[in-house]
Amino acid sequence: MTVTIKDVLRLPSMRGAVLLTDSAGLAKPVTAVSVLEYSDPTPMQKDLSNKIKYLGDELVLTAFASVANDVAAQCANVRQMAHYGDTGMILFYVGLLMPKVDPQLIETANAVGYVLIMMPPKDKSLAYSSVISDIMQEVFLDRINNPVFAIDMLKRVTKLPDTLHSVDTILRMLSDRLHCSIALLDRDYQLLQSAAWPAERQEDWDRFAAAEQQHQPITDDRIIDWETVSDTKQWGMI
Template sequence: MSVTIQDILTLPALTGARLLTNTSGANRVVTSISVLEYASPTPVQAEITDAIHFEGNELIITSFANIANDVEAQCSNIKRFAQVGEVGLVLYYVGILMPKVDERLVQLADELGFVIILMPENDASLAYANVISDVMQAIFLD
């Protein structure tokens, strides 16, 4: 048995989270979780991303903090991570850092089979560590 997006959505740390993309992605397997800290699509980000060996099926946590108002940059990140085999992302702090999720982001993710999970909006009390711990425990116990 493998841990899927659907399984992850039932974890305690994801209470109130919702899948923004189509439900066909809910069956995708997740093997790891990571944090996207630097989301600006610059040559530096490309160099860092190119240097990393991605195993695939990783779920990424981000708030797109430094590109909160740049939908094109957000889309660029989704394209890049879908190309290297990542499963999707967990989006934090919408309504606080990022004003809203643009429909273009959801449409692109759907086209690429990339999952977007939206954490409860306007909630500054949410911590990345809780999702990381719950997801890694589920993967480890599997």
């Protein structure tokens, strides 16, 4: 099982929210939540986005405060988020910060297969934190109740944009799902690809590989596991 947009819309914090895009979006998966704070599509925003390692299937929360009256900029953000494999966007404070949801924004989202959800307009009591807590609790419970995830993972990968079809993306998805750091090495213990958890962590894979190659104990307080997946490649997990 995977948490979907349909599941999200049933959460208590989403009461009164409206799906603005095609109903096909109800089946789209949601695995994480993020906040779009800087929505002005400048070269700086593009540079920041390129530095982020996206996992796909994120649901983005925003009020489009910095581009509240710039529909073209809002559309540019939707196209960019869809390009990185995000599931969709929840719009806050419509009628307060963002005057309205322009039909062009909805058309753009539908064209790129992106979900748009609008929270109740003109509601000053809305809080990002309530929505984030509810969604992530749902994701956490789903992972606890459904520990076998291989089929869902394969489905997620096939639906990602072509730009995310890579070993790097799969390792990062596995790392995020298992809450561990993973590395793929060749038969000579040369690092091919890796994914750290948390994502900001810097792992010394060369040290681990050297210790394993020399049959020496690894001085680390975490669990280290090495598995041979073929006669030419190995992967390490922490």
